[in-house]
Amino acid sequence: xxxxxxxxxxxxxxxxxxxxxxxxRAEPKPVRxxxxxxxxxxxxAYGQETWGVFKYxxxxxxxxxxxxxxxxxxxxxxxxxxxxVPSRAANEARRxxxxxxxxxxxxxxxxxxxxxxxxxxxxxxxxxxxxxxxxSASPYLFSLNFPYDRGYAKTMADFxxxxxxxxxxxxxxxxxxxxxxxxxxKVNTALKERLPKLGFxxxxxxxxxxxxxxxxxxxxxxxxxxxxxxxxxxxVQDGALMDQARYSLKIKNILFxxxxxxxxxxxxxxxxxxxxxxxxxxxxxxxxxxxxPGSNAPALRDLWADLQKNGHFDFxxxxxxxSGAQGARVVQRVLENAGSTDRDKxxxxxxxxxxxxxxxxxxxxxxxxxxxxxxxxxxxxxGLLIQWQPDHTQQxxxxxxxxxxxxxxxx
Amino acid sequence: MRPDFFxxxxxxxxxxxxxxxxxxxxxxxxxxLAIGTLALLYVSLALAWNVVGGIxxxxxxxxxxxxxxxxxxxxxxxxxxxxxxxxxxxxxxAVSAILGVFMSLLDARFRLGHLSFAxxxxxxxxxxxxxxxxxxxxxxxSGLDLPKDHGRFWLFEFGGGPGYFWAALVLALICLVxxxxxxxxxxxxxxxxxxxxxxxxxxxxxxxxxxxxxxMAISAALSSVAGTLFARYSNFVDPTLLASPNxxxxxxxxxxxxxxxxxxxxxxxxxxxxxxGEILRGQFGGTLPGLHFFLYGxxxxxxxxxxxxxxxxxxxxxxxxxxRA
Numbered sequence: 001x002x003x004x005x006x007x008x009x010x011x012x013x014x015x016x017x018x019x020x021x022x023x024x025r026a027e028p029k030p031v032r033x034x035x036x037x038x039x040x041x042x043x044x045a046y047g048q049e050t051w052g053v054f055k056y057x058x059x060x061x062x063x064x065x066x067x068x069x070x071x072x073x074x075x076x077x078x079x080x081x082x083x084x085v086p087s088r089a090a091n092e093a094r095r096x097x098x099x100x101x102x103x104x105x106x107x108x109x110x111x112x113x114x115x116x117x118x119x120x121x122x123x124x125x126x127x128x129x130x131x132x133x134x135x136s137a138s139p140y141l142f143s144l145n146f147p148y149d150r151g152y153a154k155t156m157a158d159f160x161x162x163x164x165x166x167x168x169x170x171x172x173x174x175x176x177x178x179x180x181x182x183x184x185x186k187v188n189t190a191l192k193e194r195l196p197k198l199g200f201x202x203x204x205x206x207x208x209x210x211x212x213x214x215x216x217x218x219x220x221x222x223x224x225x226x227x228x229x230x231x232x233x234x235x236v237q238d239g240a241l242m243d244q245a246r247y248s249l250k251i252k253n254i255l256f257x258x259x260x261x262x263x264x265x266x267x268x269x270x271x272x273x274x275x276x277x278x279x280x281x282x283x284x285x286x287x288x289x290x291x292x293p294g295s296n297a298p299a300l301r302d303l304w305a306d307l308q309k310n311g312h313f314d315f316x317x318x319x320x321x322x323s324g325a326q327g328a329r330v331v332q333r334v335l336e337n338a339g340s341t342d343r344d345k346x347x348x349x350x351x352x353x354x355x356x357x358x359x360x361x362x363x364x365x366x367x368x369x370x371x372x373x374x375x376x377x378x379x380x381x382x383g384l385l386i387q388w389q390p391d392h393t394q395q396x397x398x399x400x401x402x403x404x405x406x407x408x409x410x411x
Numbered sequence: 412m413r414p415d416f417f418x419x420x421x422x423x424x425x426x427x428x429x430x431x432x433x434x435x436x437x438x439x440x441x442x443x444l445a446i447g448t449l450a451l452l453y454v455s456l457a458l459a460w461n462v463v464g465g466i467x468x469x470x471x472x473x474x475x476x477x478x479x480x481x482x483x484x485x486x487x488x489x490x491x492x493x494x495x496x497x498x499x500x501x502x503x504x505a506v507s508a509i510l511g512v513f514m515s516l517l518d519a520r521f522r523l524g525h526l527s528f529a530x531x532x533x534x535x536x537x538x539x540x541x542x543x544x545x546x547x548x549x550x551x552x553s554g555l556d557l558p559k560d561h562g563r564f565w566l567f568e569f570g571g572g573p574g575y576f577w578a579a580l581v582l583a584l585i586c587l588v589x590x591x592x593x594x595x596x597x598x599x600x601x602x603x604x605x606x607x608x609x610x611x612x613x614x615x616x617x618x619x620x621x622x623x624x625x626x627m628a629i630s631a632a633l634s635s636v637a638g639t640l641f642a643r644y645s646n647f648v649d650p651t652l653l654a655s656p657n658x659x660x661x662x663x664x665x666x667x668x669x670x671x672x673x674x675x676x677x678x679x680x681x682x683x684x685x686x687x688g689e690i691l692r693g694q695f696g697g698t699l700p701g702l703h704f705f706l707y708g709x710x711x712x713x714x715x716x717x718x719x720x721x722x723x724x725x726x727x728x729x730x731x732x733x734x735r736a
Contacts, residue, residue, distance in 0.1 A: 039700030040692075048700075081696025083703070086649045088692070091449070095442040095693050115556050115647040122559070123571070137556060180544060182553040207545075 030076040031067060031341055033058075033331060034096030036107035036117070041084025043110070046320050050108035050131060051079065052313050053321035057328030067332065069339035075331070078102055086116035093117040097124045103341040106331055108324070109133055111182060114141060127346040129330055131323045134183060136376035142350050143377050144327060144364075146290070148183065151381035153190030156231050156257055156288055159385050159398050161198045166400075167407060171228045171255065173203045177218070177242070178232030179262065180207035187233040195231070203227050208238040219245040222254070229255035233288075234262030240271035243280035252284070255410060259288025259383065265318050266293075269392050281388040283411045286397065289384045291322040291364065294394035294404055300363050322363050326370075329361040367401055416595035420588070432580055436573035442693075444572045450685040451579035452641050456658075457666045457677030458586035459633035464663060465671035466593060467626045468606030470525060472659050473514060473532035476539035477507040477631040479654030481638025483549045486557055486648045489567075491548060496567030500639040504632040510535075511631030512624045519620035536656040543654040555648040567643055575644045582640055583678075586633055590674035593629070602626050603672075664707070668714050670721025679723055684710075 035054065038047030058075050061067075066074045078100050082089035089109060096102045097120070105128040109117065114133035121128055121140040128141045134148045146152050163169040174195055178184035188205070195202055204225040206218050219242065222230065234242065239262020246256075256263070264287030269277045293304050303325055307317055315321075330353060335341075338349035355362040355370040364370055366380040373379040385398035387408050395405035419425060436444055456478065463471045484506060485499035494502075514535060518528050544552040562570025569575045593599045601622040604612035613619055642648040652658060669680025684707070691703040718725035 039696060040704060044700070079697030081692055081700045083692060083696075083701075085652055086647060087449075087645045087652060088689075090645065091442065091445050091689065092693065092696070094445055098441050112554060112647065112649050112651070115554070116645060116649065119559065119646045180552060182551075185544075185551045186553055 028066075028071040028073040030074045031070065031104070031335055032076045032078055032100065032102040034078045034080065034093075034100060034102035034105045036080050036082050036089055036092050036096070036105065036109060036113070038084040038108060038110075039079070039081035041082075043084040045315070046110075046132075047081075047084070047108050049313075049315050049318065049320045050324040050327075052315065053307065053311070053317070053324035054106070054108075054328050056307070056311055056313075057325045058331070061328065061332050067335045069336045070341075073335075075335070082113060086112040089113040090116045090120050093120045093126070093128075094124070097126050102126075103343075104128070104331070104334070104346055106327055107131065108320075108327075111135070111186075114138075114143070117141075125343055127334075127343055127350055129327060129334070129350065131327045134186065134377075139376070140347060141376060142372050144323060144330065144370075145377070146381040146383060147375065147377045148186040149190035149194075151377070151383060152183075152187045152233055152259060152288065153194050154381075155383035155385070155398075156259065157191060157194040157198055157200075159286070159288075160195075160200065160229060160231065160257060162398060162400075163407065164199075169410075172199075172201055173225075173227045173229075174200045175203050175222055175225045175227035175230045175254075176205045176232050177222060177230040177234065177256075177258065178205075178207060179210055179235040179238045181210050181235065184208075184233045184235070191231060206230070208234060208242060210235065210238060212238075212241065214245065215241040216245045216249065218242070219249050219251060223249065223251055227254060229257055231257045233260065234258050236261035236265050236267055236271075238262055239265075240268055243268070243272055244276060246280050247276045253410070254284065256285040257288070257385070260290060260319065263287030264289035264292070264386050264394070266392070267316055267318065270316070277388075277392075278390055282390050286385045286387055286407065287394075289319060289386050289394070291319045292384050292386045292394045292396055294386060294396055295365050295384075295402070296404060297362075297365050299358075299360050300365060303363050326363045329355075329363070330370075333361065365396075365402055367399065412592065413595040416592055419591050419595070425587075429580070429584060433577065436576050441572050444576055446686050446689045448572070448576045448579045448644060449689065450682050451576070451583045452637060452644070453662070453665060453681040453685045454583040454678055455579070455586045455637040455640075456634060456662045457669070457681045458583070458590050458674060459630050459637060460659075460662045461590060461666050461671065461674065461677045462593060462626050462630040462633070464666060465673070465677070466590070466599060466606070467602040467623060468525070468672075469518070469623070469627075470529040470663070471514070471532045471627070471630070472529055472656060472663070473510075473535040473539070474630070474634050474662055475536050475654055475656050475659045476510060477634035478638035478641070478658060479539055479543055479650065480507045480510070481635030482642035482648050482653040483543060483555065483638075483650065485639040486555045486642050487549050490555055490557065495565075496639065496643065497565075500567070500636055503639060504635040507631040507635035508628035511627035515620060515624035515627045518623060533656060536659055540650070540654050540656065543650045550648065550650065552650060554650045555642075557643060557646050557648065560643070560646065567639075569643070575640075578640055579644070582637060586637075587674055587678060589629065589633065593626070594674070598622060598625055664711060668711060668721060670723035670725070673723055673727075676721045676723040680721075 037051045062074045066072045080092035082092050109130040111133040118138035121138045131144045133143045136143050178188045206222045333353050334349040338345040357369045368380040371379050384396050386394040397407040460474050463469050481503045484503040488494040488499040489496045543549050560568040569578045601617045665680045666677040670676025688703040695702045
């Protein structure tokens with residue numbers, strides 16, 4: 001009896017061991033991806049939108065079978081909040097790498113945060129994908145965003161030149177109107193170099209104070225400069241205040257060209273209301289955008305519909321969320337290509353990641369797709385210029401190969 | 412200098428914690444060491460502010476100007492002109508001290524009350540932030556990216572986590588000793604007399620401008636040195652942090668919660684609040700973003716309601732009561 005019982009116990013133990021071994025084979029070790037976002041502090045709106053969409057996409061990837069080259073390993077996200085403070089981002093990067101032992105880092109990092117965490121990445125040799133910095137200061141960090149010069153400034157300057165050359169417009173005198181913060185200043189510096197080379201005359205600068213509650217003074221100064229057009233990088237809140245001031249001062253005969261949020265974010269309609277929106281956004285204004293729901297690209301159209309229908313987000317979707325979705329797909333592609341969580345292999349996969357035009361996972365609208373250049377920024381940094389329609393939809397007017405409409409004449 | 416200052420310098424209660432702290436780099440993870448360094452930098456900032464805000468009782472909201480000067484000017488001199496950062500630190504401290512003296516001059520010249528002084532210094536802080544944002548030499552709104560640290564001490568490089576922790580520890584110790592030295596010196600008496608009753612203090616011969624300007628210059632110079640170290644430690648000089656009035660508010664809150672006028676208050680509050688905030692954010696930032704801000708708020712309300720003088724004075728009075736009992 002006791003021998004039978006012992007034999008039964010041994011059999012049961014063996015069976016359990018087999019089951020555990022099978023389970024272990026069935027459930028490969030998850031890949032831990034550390035995510036640094038601005039979940040609190042002044043940039044929380046950006047961080048929460050990016051995180052919401054990024055996580056939604058990663059959940060979808062996991063539900064679709066995870067990372068195939070790793071035997072279906074699921075991606076496990078470890079979120080860290082940097083409270084919108086660059087030095088805190090560096091600390092969180094260190095924690096995620098040394099304490100949480102993540103395999104790779106991603107984040108909705110902006111340029112100051114990228115600069116702050118770069119020494120940590122160099123020290124700990126951690127492959128990192130950042131969604132919003134305009135460049136990279138570490139050989140381990142790759143950015144999805146446009147560089148300030150060859151991305152933002154070049155697109156806007158080339159667009160003005162294209163209007164003159166191909167569309168017969170007569171723009172000569174340009175005023176630089178920009179939000180007076182880090183990115184605004186950097187793009188402005190690049191524009192000051194590019195515009196004169198294209199034959200434009202810079203008549204003055206109108207920096208928009210990011211702390212101001214009213215931009216009337218800035219618009220009065222702009223009117224006194226009598227430019228044909230304005231160009232510059234403007235944040236959403238400054239763009240809304242600028243348009244309110246434009247409306248109340250009845251500023252006409254000046255073409256407003258700029259990016260990104262302050263000209264092309266859907267939130268502007270909410271902030272301005274329909275009446276002011278019709279008079280400002282739909283007249284004499286072209287917005288630089290990284291993404292536009294007005295695009296005909298099937299991948300983006302499907303994603304947009306999916307996010308609208310199934311996302312159930314408690315924030316309005318915009319370009320930030322699309323960057324989150326694209327970031328998730330890049331993380332997936334890098335892990336698939338690396339087939340390993342070895343940091344050297346992940347770094348090599350980041351260097352060679354490629355989304356050709358027409359790729360079903362390419363949500364950014366780029367004529368030659370998405371891959372990284374030597375500077376670890378996207379090789380193709382062509383932005384889109386959009387114009388608003390009275391029904392709050394957008395039409396792409398530039399670059400010509402992606403255009404869905406002709407640029408509307410000045411009114 | 413009163414004899415109690417020398418007693419303080421000889422006290423094991425000072426040196427034993429310092430010795431223990433100096434050994435922490437061998438026991439802490441890189442992440443916890445970084446939190447320790449941050450806490451020590453805030454100790455220095457809070458103690459530097461305490462000279463004016465606590466001992467002299469003047470609510471100065473301009474310390475971000477001094478911290479920003481230390482961080483940005485020293486870094487800009489190094490990056491743009493190749494001036495050694497040690498020397499840059501001295502230049503920035505001198506500039507900050509001069510700015511501090513100028514603010515004191517305004518105070519003495521126009522006999523600003525405490526509230527007016529606070530508003531004037533707040534205006535300086537706001538102007539300072541705008542000046543930084545509009546000055547290319549100082550990096551504008553983008554800030555400055557310092558060259559990589561190769562551990563060359565003579566170039567103000569401390570070579571990674573432990574080096575910066577020890578540097579921050581030394582600076583915090585200097586700030587603590589300076590605070591105690593002021594309290595034990597004639598200047599400390601003058602400042603406290605001016606804090607309690609300016610007219611009476613002047614009536615007995617205390618020079619208003621000289622006393623306040625000296626306190627302000629010391630506070631500004633120490634803040635500036637902390638700013639320079641903060642910049643080199645971060646490698647990236649972030650003007651939105653180091654030149655923003657929000658930094659001063661944070662410093663004032665730490666010092667107020669700890670207890671004004673005593674060096675122990677800002678010291679303990681910074682050593683508790685900064686690590687707690689960082690660890691809370693690290694642990695709950697993913698699930699409960701902003702929890703550390705919430706707890707900060709709750710703590711301030713609790714301290715203001717239960718011990719308006721701050722935690723340390725409250726603990727000291729409880730200890731005295733306990734001893735009497």
